[in-house]
Amino acid sequence: MHYIRTTILTLLGLTALAVMAFGGRSVESHKGQVVVTYWEKWTGKEAEQMQQIVNDFNQSVGQQKGIYVQYLSMSSVDQKTLVATAAGVPPDIAGLWNSQVAQFATINAVEPLDDLAAAHGITASYYKPVYWEGCRFNGHLWALISTPATIALHYNKRLMLERADSLRKAGLDPNRPPRTLDELDRYAQALDMVEKTPNGQKRIKSAGYLPMEPSWMLTYIPYWFGNKLFDEKTQKLTLTDPDIVRAFEWVKSYSVRLGKDSMTEFTNGFGQFASPQNPFLVGNVVMTLQGPWTANYVEDLKPSMNRWKFPKEKEKGMSVEERRKNYEWGAAPFPSAVPGLTDVSYASFDTLMIPRGAKHKQEAFEFIAYVNRQDVMEKLNSLHCKNSPLSQVSEQFIRNHPNPYISVFEELARSKNARGVPPMPIWPEVADELGVVAQRVYLLQAEPKEALQDAQNRLQEKYETFLERQRLRAKS
Amino acid sequence: MTRTEWKQIGKGLAFCSPWLIGFMVFTLIPVVLSLYYSVCDYSLLQPPAYIGGANYHELLDDPIFRKSLTNTLLYAIIALPAGLMVSLGLALLLNVKVAGQTFYRTVIFLPSLVPTVASAMLWMWLFNAKLGLINTVLDWLPFRLLIAGINAILGLVHLPQIETPIGWLTNPAWALPALAFMSFWGVGHTVVIYLAGLQDVPSELLESAEIDGAGMTRRLWHVTLPMLSPVIFFNLIMAIIGTLQVFAIPYIMTGGGPARATYFFTMYLYDNAFRYLKMGYASAMAWIQLLIILALTAIAFWSSRKWVYYQGK
Structure with missing residues (x-):
């Protein structure tokens, strides 16, 4: 008995010692430097690339100004930031998403950055308008950008040439992408490869285009039909506007044309976006709506698509136009449904925000300002394969960017x-609901008008309740 | 009470204190606070503002709340009895003394050791309509004939036919049953509990029944199951709690889709709390969930008087 007790006590003692010796530390020791904690969402390669920027800062500006940025990459960074902020121990910088700017600003989860940005010369003219507006809510600046993106039509040039006969038969040019939505539909139809099974069923082998691939873009389809989804002046959602109904009718038209069951069977076999089974990479779809990061994913998952005509090394010193010839795929503005409405896109971005109660706001902003320096921003977004949020972009950035279509x-x-996300604090909930509307529509479970009416009624009521409660809070 | 007794109580409490403090700080206080938050507008970073029963009232009018509740109950109706029967059946088979008994027991228990995320990823491939193993097997001639037979019967009674290949996770009609079917994957723990219970069935009762001429089925029905009923009851209670709180597997495999066909109560609760930042609303949902589980558990306890037999009584 005595031995058992001694053993247990010794083990407990050793555990305690081990915890003290190797357990958690509040911060690394950086004598004379202010340690700025930075939590970010990225993992894998993207996390390493941001780490490079952090290292650059720590070795240059950080050293001069006595700041050390401690970078921590994690999943669910938004939730962890929120809980830490509520507990009074937030990070100094949090890397969040654009849809959270209005949401976090409304509940007072982040610090306004107007004064800090102005002191560093970061004003509206420094940014492209869509991104600057996306960082603002209720007259204040709440975030700056780390990596932004727009989305465009990506088309597989090789498959278009392989199916040139059917394109020509439909009076379409296999050497260029569609320029209007009507043309996109005709291209899609001409590029479809459908066969009949022995029992007379339709089986899709490859589709020209599917609006629901990838499904996460469906929420923003109304932008190409000339609608903003939300009227800021009246504070009303516009989900039942004829443009949006027309947008979802268009989504539905693909299910009707290809047959819901055949289409579902076909899409069932699709792999995830970041996998070698990505439907665009394996040729399941010839055209897709994607962001500039596609070039990086192709490079990782199917590098041959980035080396169509000659080895990569030969690209050095070539013009962008020449480089593009080496890519099996191309990118162009996604065509709009409205005549005269050109260059429509959804502009998304990753943000850098300072949570409320952060201990080192000034120092945190030094890092944010560093990331927003043109040279640093271009380095980061070349690594992440995205465009720049800044109004000034160097020629080098365009020429050397891993995506030859970055322009x-x-x-x-x-x-x-x-357009960015509509400036409303309950946008994450609205976006989820619109995603479900799109699913109901393309699964032919509901008519677009009916599904949109349901969503409009429910969400508008939720939003009004939310606004009313915020007003009551402000009064009290 | 004597001084020594007080001292002993003090010592007892001191030894219990790590648990007591942990229970108070991490369970009791949050539970009480969540009750308060359920009558507040609360977003974690703004102070809670009292709004009375508005959250509960809003929930009653919320079609997604109703949809998630219906989905959860449907899932429970399929997964709970089927899960109990499958695990009991397996336990009875594994209790038969045959060569390799330990091996079979290990094989049945093994899936319970696979982490949730890994299981989910594995089953996503198994359920893949085009490339998945399940549909590949169903495409074999005997199964094709079986499905054709079922379709013929369904056609006679004017019910929708089974379309092949089945979109297990992409067809709203199949997604929920598919997840319920998948829940059998983790029955290993329940099987082990049943097996332990089966060792406690008095052999003298089984022998008496056998001498009296009772066959295997009658021995099972009249001796084994009544003697096992406390274990079945325990597993039933655990299954009620587990199935009504289903979250991780559908969250990973379907994200609640397609078209909210697998959007369960706990997923909507989570979304409200951590994505829409409506902690008050989510707290009200949590209390409703607690009340539903409590009510179902109470019904199970009430009914247990009629079908649960304890050896000591």
Whole structure:
């Protein structure tokens, strides 16, 4: 008995010693430096690339100004930031998403950055308007950007040439992408490869285009039909506007044309976006709506698509136009449904925000300002394969960018028809609901008008309740 | 009470204190606070503002709340009895003394050791309509004939036919049953509990029944099951709690889709709390969930008087 007790006590003692010796530390020791904690969402390669930027800062500006940025990559960074902020121990910088700017600003989860940005010369003219507006809510600046993106039509040039006969038969040019939505539908139909099974069923082998691939873009389809989803002046959602109904009718038209069951059977076999079974990479779909990061994913998952005509090394010193010839795929603005409405895109971005109660706001902003320096921003977004949020972009950035079509995304980001998420604090809930509307529509479970009416009624009521409660809070 | 007794109580409490403090800080206080938050508008970073029963009232009018509740109950109706029967059946088979008994027991228990995320990923491939193993097997001639037979019967009674290949996770009609079917994957723990219970069935009763001429089925029905009923009751209670709180597997495999066909109560609760930042609303949902589980558990306890037999009584 005595021995058992001694053993247990010794083990407990050793555990305690081990915890003291190797357990958690509040911060690394950086004598004379202010340690800024930075939590970010990225994992894998993207996390390492941001780590490079952090290291650059720590070795340059950080050293001069006595700041050390401690970078921590994690999943569910938004939830962890929120809980830590509520507990009074937030990170100094949090890397969140654009849809959270209004949401976090409304509940007072982040610090306004107006004064800090102005002191560093970061004003509206420094950014492309769509991104600057996306960082603002209720007259204040709440975030700055780390990596932004716009989305565009990606098309497989090789498959278009392979199916050139059917394109020509439909009076379409296999050497260029569609320019109007009507043309996109005709291209899609001409590029479809459908066969009949012995029992007379339709089996899709490859589709020209599917609006639901990838499904996460469906929420923003109304932008290409000329609608903003939300009227800021009246504070009303516009989900039942004829443009949006038309947008979802268009989504439905693909299920009707291809047959819901055949289409579901076909899409069932699709792999995930970041996998070698990505439907665009394996040729399941010839055209898709994607962001500039596609070039990086192709490079990782199917590098042959980035080396169509000659080895990569030969690209050095070539013009962008020449480089593009080496890519099996191309990118162009996604065509709009409205005549005259050009260069429409959804502009998304990753943000850098300072949570409320952060201990080192000034120092945190030093890092945010560093990331927003043109050279640093271009380095980061070349690594992440995205465009720049800044109004000034160097020629080098366009020429050396891993995506030879980056100028397409740059132009889209500058367009007056580029739109971010609607500035409403309950947007995450609205976006989820619109995703379900799209699913109901393409599964032919509901008519677009009916599904949108349901969503409009429910969400508008939720939003009004939310606003009313915020007003009551403000009064008390 | 004497001084020594007080001292002993003090010592007892001191030894219990790590648990007591842990229970108070991490369970009791949050539970009490969640009750308060359920009558507040609360977003974690703004102070809670009292709004009375508004959250509960709003929930009653919320079609997604109703949809998630219906989905959860449907899932429970399929997964709970089927899970109990499958695990009991397996336990009875594994209790038969045959060569390799330990090996079979290990094989049945093994899936319970696979982490949830890994199981989910594995089953996503198994359920893949085009490339998945399940549909590949169903495409074999005997199964094709079986499905054709079922379709013929369904056609006679004017019910929708089974379309092949089945979109297990992408067809709203199949997604929920598919998840319920998948829940059998983790029955290993329940099987082990049943097996332990089966060792406690008095052999003299089984022998008496056998001498009296009772066959295997009658021995099972009249001796084994009544003697096992406390274990079945325990597993039933655990299954009620487990199935009504289903979250991780559907969250990973379907994200609640397609078209909310597998959007369960706990997923909506989670979304409200951590994605829409409506902690008050989520707290009200949690209390409703607690009340539902409590009510179902109470019904199970009430009914247990009629079908649960304890050896000591």
